[in-house]
Amino acid sequence: MTRLLLIPPDTRPPTLDHPAQLARMTGAEVRVPPPEALPDFFTPGDTGTLRTWLLDQAREADALVVCLETLTLGGMIPARRVSDPPATVLKRLAVLREVRGLNPGLRIYAFGVIVRVAHDNDPHEEKPYYGEWGHALRAYSTALDRHARHGEGEWAALDAARSAVPQAILADWVGTRERNRALHLAALELLAEGTLAHLCLTLDDTTPYGLAAFDRRQLEARADDLGVWERLDIYPGADDVPCALIARALRPEPVLAQVRYSGVNGAGAELIYEDRPAGELVRAHLRAAGCRVADTPAEAEFVLAVNTPGTRQASFQPNFATVDTPHRHLPAFVDAVRHDLAVGRAVTLADIAYPNGAERRLWTLMQALPLADLAGYAAWNTAGNTLGSAVAFGKLAPLVRDRAAHAEALFARLVDDALYQAFTRPEVRARLDNPSPFDLGGQRAAAEAQLRELITPRIRALWEHHFGRTGLRLEVGEAHLAWPRLFTGVFPLTVSSSPQRGNLKAQP
Structure with a gap:
């Protein structure tokens, strides 16, 4: 029986309970840190308690799935709020070398979240000043990235955006990002030296332009220098990554998947919280879990059925302008899923037509399906969150031991x-x-x-x-x-x- 240690980004059910459920259904034993070591909303967890727990548990474990922000900054949300200095953060990261020394056979699957530029002026998940200055900080984020990519023609917009934010607030906000980027660069070094078996650096609530994209390019450049791309994924995701890495940890061998979209042009659909079209996001999430798209249906081990919007996601449903359009045909999509289930294929369904919940029209049509026969299902939060869960269900389907x-x-x-x-x-x-x-x-x-x-x-x-x-x-x-x-x-x-x-x- 595989013994798996899980250090999650926080304690919400999708980030803690759900990954543990995926592991337990295969018969694996899952151990998580004590509650006092983990964050509670924006209150950081206890990194000292976490270090002690990890050193105690590592000797008897086969694999560790760890959120770098929880390990070093007290959680994914606290990582955007606390003021811990970079030297302290990097010192906390070094415990991963220690646990490998205690157990050289331990496979460490780590992930970090490139600091998001929040779409909403949330003063709780971000620093308190974001409630007032979120709009201006988002404008600065876009302007800086546009200037970095396109040059002097974007200088006036960048200068205006910088001037619109109080200097102290801008310095603090940018400094937080730079500290967290230093954490991710150090994780790349751990990957290069072999301490980490695999590393995911993901973009939370990202857009085509912004500081997250700016950070991504710097991390990609360092990955080029280190030659670590075979064991590295950089892509849009966050809360879902424990699911992907648990699938990779419990089933390390590569797996082929057939991808079935709800519309013939589904791979080109645009998404709200990601920087790429649906098809590229699907490929990224498959790779993170150790899968790839099958060349033919016959060689696929599972079907990833993806409900995409007609042309672009929308926040509120029903939306007949860009989501529920003639670019897709939901009854035919459901018919195809019904056929796959009838002939015994493992089907996991990812509903990404709308963010933050299932599409109500598709859900109504699905009531005619034998839902208990699905290998997996997901429709939560961002498209990336949904895909990470759905892919993990599919990859782990043959390993299910506990019905x-x-x-x-x-x-x-x-x-x-x-x-x-x-x-x-x-x-x-x-x-x-x-x-x-x-x-x-x-x-x-x-x-x-x-x-x-x-x-x-x-x-x-x-x-x-x-x-x-x-x-x-x-x-x-x-x-x-x-x-x-x-x-x-x-x-x-x-x-x-x-x-x-x-x-x-x-x-x-």
């Missing part, structure tokens, strides 16, 4: 990505009094009460309709919110093959 654990992982995504994100979350929001997207404040209790009232019967009905004949048993816990905002829900679900289920939870 109940697989059903739990699959059903959890159906509940969160479709029932909550696409349907229940907008209804809860509509019942509240103009809630802030950043902090519910005194409305959190009312929001959670509404959430439980709406989603609990829907969870039970979905299980009965699609999983009721599987012989498995579902226990439903009390739904609540991960943080004081509606964005992420928590839906405790336990699936077992008998009334007495063994301990399948991630162990500290």
